[in-house]
Amino acid sequence: MCNLFNKPSVYFIMGTQNASGKDPLKVLEEALKGGITHFQLREKGTGALRGQNLVEFAEKCQELCTQYQIPFLINDDVDLALAVGADGIHIGQEDMDCGQVRALIGKEKMLGVSVHSLEEARIAIDAGADYLGMGPVYGTRSKADAKRPAGTVGIEEVIGQFPHIPVFGIGGITPQNAPAVWQAGASGVAVISALSGADDIALQIAHFKNSYKGVLI
Numbered sequence: 001m002c003n004l005f006n007k008p009s010v011y012f013i014m015g016t017q018n019a020s021g022k023d024p025l026k027v028l029e030e031a032l033k034g035g036i037t038h039f040q041l042r043e044k045g046t047g048a049l050r051g052q053n054l055v056e057f058a059e060k061c062q063e064l065c066t067q068y069q070i071p072f073l074i075n076d077d078v079d080l081a082l083a084v085g086a087d088g089i090h091i092g093q094e095d096m097d098c099g100q101v102r103a104l105i106g107k108e109k110m111l112g113v114s115v116h117s118l119e120e121a122r123i124a125i126d127a128g129a130d131y132l133g134m135g136p137v138y139g140t141r142s143k144a145d146a147k148r149p150a151g152t153v154g155i156e157e158v159i160g161q162f163p164h165i166p167v168f169g170i171g172g173i174t175p176q177n178a179p180a181v182w183q184a185g186a187s188g189v190a191v192i193s194a195l196s197g198a199d200d201i202a203l204q205i206a207h208f209k210n211s212y213k214g215v216l217i
Ligand SMILES: C=C1C=NC(C(F)(F)F)=NC1=N
Pocket: 011, 013, 040, 042, 075, 090, 092, 112, 113, 114, 132, 133, 134, 135, 168, 169, 170, 189, 190
């Protein structure tokens, strides 16, 4: 499982509401072509797809990710992830208990958990999480109820205590401020608007990957 998290990973997260007026499937395909390493469908907010519309959209995302052989994960919604045969699920602290999710999805699928402390990290790892998400590192416009920016201290702490679990930083990350996230030991950066809003998504992904070079770990 770990080889799925080679540094520098660029984990694109998007919902139909983050596509800046563009066709979300076109944005996803451009990101896949541009070299993202993971994709997460996070369908939230006013106007978010629901029901059969969401299932069909998720299936199209799955098809694209399969075509480019990139893991497709779904945020929060375990039923949707199982319904469309997603490669994994990402849950937050306020979602279903990670032990329960692991039991529901089985051992093969990827389980990601958002954590904000060593204790939450320990619980997630004990429940079989394959990776952790930590943030918001910087101020973010993509999550309405985001906590205040935490910087990279939490990432350093968790990696110091649990060096074998891949950790993604998330929240306001751009190629310009990404070096601190790599320096903290993160396996990857998770981004929403830095990619969905980019004029040239492939170039932006290249900038993220280049931001890792030269960072002495
Ligand atoms: C709130 C989140 C925190 N981290 C991540 C990920 F980057 F996938 F780890 N995804 C989320 N949706």
